[in-house]
Amino acid sequence: MHLHALNDFLFADYVFFENSSSNPYLIRRIEELNKTASGNVEAKVVCFYRRRDISHSLIQLADKHARDLEEENESPSEAELTDKQKHQLRHRELFLSRQYESLPATHIRGKCSVALLNETEAVLSYLDKEDTFFYSLVYDPTQKTLLADKGEIRVGPRFQADVPEMLQEGESDERDQLKLEEKLWDPDCPLSSKQIDQFLVVARAVGTFARALDCSSSVRQPSLHMSAAAASRDITLFHAMDTLHCHGYDLSSALSVLVPAGGPVLCRDEMEEWSASEAAMFEEALEKYGKDFNDIRQDFLPWKSLTSIIEYYYMWKTTDRYVQQKRLKAAEAESKLKQVYIPTYNKPNPNQISVTNGKMATVNGAGPGAYHAAGGGRACESCYSMQSAQWYSWGPPNMQCRLCVSCWMYWKKYGGLKMPSRAEGPEEKTPPSPVPNEPRSRGHGPRQSSHMVPVRNSGSPKSSTKTKQAFLLQATRLTKLARHMCRDIIRLRRAARRPFVPINCGAIKAECKSSFNS
Structure with a gap:
């Protein structure tokens, strides 16, 4: 892959953003690239959160969700992993959010990959791939809740169809007939295609006449042309075909049902039942939530049923209004940036430690102050190595902790250390420290006696x-x-x-x- 391709960032790319020199990168997905009036490029992004970004109670909920999935899918448990693999796997887990934000494109530090957790794939596969993360839950930073993603892969015993045993010859069918499918149309009926088409034309004409007689329809469909178009939709045709089927494909009997004694039958679908204000609210909700119909109903149209909203959506897609909006969005997309080129960021990090006069200090002169000489300083807080081409200060300044260049890049990308630090212990059993990059203290477990x-x-x-x-x-x-x-x-x-x-x-x-x- 060419270097230019690595530095080209497009729509839907997952990227690292740097908002602080000492904190781990943010992980975001690019939704839009916009050029501001000042000539700068801003990226509208979807936010992903790490385990360290959410509360301890939600972490416990996420772990319980993972255990439930393992039990349902009968997959190998996490107990088969080593302590190091468990520790590093936690750094690969993310939580999707519906939150958007705009960030300067110059803060992009590289590409990564985020995928919905594949329950048929071994979790170790995520550790084998560089800059690869996974998620299975959606985090709401406002409500402080975790929910399963609507697009989760439905794998497991509870998603499998129960195939009944095949009936032997002469064996009676003991199944509940009410739960079986019902035949709604016979393609081998005695009527010809021409006769069926003629009956459907009559059904449309009856539907148009019924709308002309209905007062509410004259308000919703003021012109004869619009009434005829409404009568030609599927609801009228389905009613006509059901009527024909129920009367044994007898045209005279079916015609008498289309025009009973009380007047012509009026069949309405969701397009006619919704008012103009409801349609406008639906379009606004669709712009905000996409096809998340549960959220659309909850926040915008609580008096509508979920079935009604879904049915209206698919009918709305056949209207001229949908075509116009699609053209407007296509025109807006043409005016937006297709990609942006961000040069490789090579400025020194303020946490980088330089060697001056036999002592070590940070590049900007701030931070931990004087370190020991390069040969006798503290070991890397993660891998305990004493040698590195470059050192970085890590943690609060008065702790004088440092990381080698390899562990520093791991910290920036994955939000943790390759191995638990001396201050953390082998397992992360306590909630994150209030200071984002501060290690936890020693002394886990109960206190000992007074002796x-x-x-x-x-x-x-x-x-x-x-x-x-x-x-x-x-x-x-x-x-x-x-x-x-x-x-x-x-x-x-x-x-x-x-x-x-x-x-x-x-x-x-x-x-x-x-x-x-x-």
């Missing part, structure tokens, strides 16, 4: 950010032994919640001694 040795936790990066001196409670040998040997005498988990209540060490020693003797 422990307090040790100054000087190695913890976050200890320097606390207002009071931080301590790490380190269990003594007696406490560790008591945890396993004396479960009946004392429950250390409860004792840890009351650190000032003394523990009966004599009873613990006696219990241990009796256990050893036995």
Whole structure:
């Protein structure tokens, strides 16, 4: 692929946007490319969110949805993946939103790929592909909700058709006849095609006459031409053919039903039932939501049924109004930019660390201040490497953490570290820190009992950010032994919640001694 193709960005491309030098890239899909009055190019984009961007409660909901899918599809569970693969797979998951925003095209930093989660494909396939992400849920940043995407791939036992057993010769059919299909037209009927066409012409004429007699139709269809056009739509023809079929294709009997004693039969479809204001609201809703008929009904036309809205949509597509709007949109699309060329961004990042006089500092002079010499600085916070062609400061300035160039690019693209940092631990079990790029502190799990040795936790990066001196409670040998040997005498988990209540060490020693003797 040529370099020029990599830097050409088109409609529907998934791209990385940079809104901050220290935060991960934003992932967006280009909907429009517009040139502003000042000559700059702005991209109207659809927003995607990462796991780190949504609340912990919604993350738990997303994980439960993933487990339910695994159970339904009988696919291998995530437990077969290694800890590293589970950790990195979380960085590939995104959440689609219906939110649009406009961003300067100059902030584009490259292309990526986002796909609806393919439930028939192994999740490891997403890790094997560079700059590839997946999503299955839709996030509403306003309502703070997660919903399954309407376009999800319906794979699994609950989406399979139940094929009944074939009846043997002479075997009676015990199925419920009411649930079976009903024949509505016989192509081998005794009438010729000419006779059927003549009957349909009569049905149209009756429909036109019925509209002329109806007061409400004269308001909606003021001209004879429009009334004839309305009478020629499918609702009139379907009624005529149903009538012919129900009367055994007897023309005289069917004609008598078209014009009963009370006057001609008037058949209306959704196009005639909707008022002009309702039609205008529908077009406005369609412009906003597309073919998401549930949202159209909920926000614009709650008094209409979903069936009515869908039926109206397909009839509306046959009108001149639809053709005119389609031409207008095509003209607008012609005036919009088809693609934009963004040169490769090669300016130094402010978080890039340079070597000056044997010490390391950020390029712009701000940030973590003085680092150790290049050979003796801190290891990469992700891969623990001590050597890199380039280093980048990471996290709050007073923590003095840094990433090698490979882990820095991973952080920018995927919003996490290749492996959990020393400050994070092996699993992400707590909600994201309020500071977007701040690692979490040590010390997961319950506190230990009061019979422990307090040790100054000087190695913890976050200890320097606390207002009071931080301590790490380190269990003594007696406490560790008591945890396993004396479960009946004392429950250390409860004792840890009351650190000032003394523990009966004599009873613990006696219990241990009796256990050893036995």
